[in-house]
Amino acid sequence: MAAEPHWVTQDEAVAFNRAVVGASGEQHELVDAKALQNALAHPWNVWVYFMDRDIAVLAARLYTSIAASKAFAAGNKRTAFRTAAAFIERNGCRLDLPPEPGQPVDRLLGYFDGKLSQTGVVDWFRLWMIPCGS
Structure with missing residues (x-):
């Protein structure tokens, strides 16, 4: 059995939100701690109950669930992205986005407009991830 991934904690996700909204001058406020806790648990559930060990699958679930x-x-989507990126990094992989990642990130945001499926989000992470251990 594969070792359990290194998960992102609720305190870390809150800190990511504080940073991303602070950078744009918005006010940080956690309005639903239980919703955040549930969102952070989604990839763990996929790992345990579906036995999916793919970091891209788990990162995609984390991203869509938090957002x-x-x-x-404020900043739910930005926080979700930052949290998913941290999850990827702490599990030995990394995202390799271009210096100006506007178009790739816009594509990822298409999930929220119905232009990208959950599978499409997984594919997006796979496309931009440097494989773990490389």
Whole structure:
């Protein structure tokens, strides 16, 4: 059995939100701690119950779950992205986005407009991830 991934904690996700909204001058506020806790548990559930060990699958679930949770007053999608990137990094992989990642990130944001499926989000992470251990 593969070793359990290194998960992102709720305190870390809150800190990521504080940083991303602070950078744009917005006010940080955690409005639903339980929703955030549930969102952070989604990839763990995939890992345990579906036995999926693919870091891209788990990162995609983390990204979509946090963004959809609306746990914060502002910056939910940015926080979700930062949290997924941290999850990827702490598990020995990394994202390799271009210096100006506008178009790739816009493609990822298409998930929220129905232009990208959950599978498409997984594919996006696979496309931009440097494989673990490389």
